[in-house]
Amino acid sequence: MPPKKKDTGNPQRINISTGKNKKRKNAQVFPDNLNANSLPEKRPDSRVSPSNTMSSQPQPGLFQPMNMSSMGNMSNYQTQPGAFYTPQQMNIPHNTQYVNASPQFQSSAPQVNSTYNDTFQKTVLDQLMSLDNRLNKLDSIEKQLSTLTTKLGNMDTRVTTLECKVKDVDTRVKEVEVSRAFDSQTCEDLKSKNIELDKALQTERAKVAELASELKTLNSVSDDIEDLRARSMRCNLLFHGFPEEKSHEARKSEHCAKLVLDYLNDKLEIARAHENIKIERAHRLGAKYDFFANRDQWLLC
Structure with missing residues (x-):
């Protein structure tokens, strides 16, 4: 001072x-x-x-x-x-x-x-x-900062919650991926088995086709088998009671098979005997008994 x-x-x-x-x-x-x-x-x-x-x-x-x-x-x-x-x-x-x-x-x-x-x-x-x-302006700014701090805290909480949810979603996605990989492996196995079954089915179809062709062949040879059976049994068919021609010339020109077929068609009423029945040969037999010289000779077909 x-x-x-x-x-x-x-x-x-x-x-x-x-x-x-x-x-x-x-x-x-x-x-x-x-x-x-x-x-x-x-x-x-x-x-x-x-x-x-x-x-x-x-x-x-x-x-x-x-x-x-x-x-x-x-x-x-x-x-x-x-x-x-x-x-x-x-x-x-x-x-x-x-x-x-x-x-x-x-x-x-x-x-x-x-x-x-x-x-x-x-x-x-x-x-x-x-x-x-x-x-007063600083007080207002302080209140605004306090409000922003509170909001940031709430945002941090929400972000933390979202992070937890994202982790859960990641875990579920990984589980789904593992399950999907297992399903893919199962599908591959099923595909391989299906391919094997298709191959086996094709083989069986080929066998069935072969059997069908063989069946057709067997059906076609059935008539031949019947013919062979008839041939084997030709000595067992004996027809008798047919009158014999008197003259020798007439007996030479006699058609024994026609006589039998006519008999089958007329007497026995076998339809279409001339078409369905084939007689390889037919002939008359000689006298079987010596004491009956006038007895009709047998026909052997």
Whole structure:
């Protein structure tokens, strides 16, 4: 704090800041009876207004506008619990005139002091309001960040749940793939067995076709078998009771097979005997008994 200026006895002298004072940036000059002890103390639970402190102090005899750089030593102001700030520095011109509060100027000093206090209070209040607005915006941003944090936590939970579901789906897909591979192997086995069955079926069909051809062959030779059987039994067919021709010439021209077929067709009523029955040969037998010379000779077919 600079020392007090002595009065030289000239009450009409007006002290004007020198060029040296102009070069000093942010010079801290206080009135005679304003010291650091008169500044507001730190109060963590209340807000202290510099305007109230200035209004409660006695009016100095030598008045000088206060530079806001001197407010750096003042206490921090608390707007709400846990939030402190310091007033911002104000830029005030350094070429301010110093007025000697002599008895001749005592009437104008209170008016200047009151005007300065009003301006100072208005400036500080404007800055405090600006800081309050900024703090309110910070509170809003903090609430938004808290909401975003909550939403991110919910998203993390949902993502974790989705990851678990995806793992379950992967496990099921792997099981389905294993089952599908087993089914594919089973299908391959069935295909191979089906091919073998087709081959066996084709073989059986070939055998059936061969048997059918053989059956046809057997059916075709059945008539030959009957003919052979008739040939083997030709000596067993004896017809008798046919009258014999009297003349020798007539007996030579006699057709014994025709006689038998006519007999079969007319007497025995065998239909189409001439077409169905084939007689290889037919002839008459000689006398079987010597004592019956006139007995009809037998026909052997």
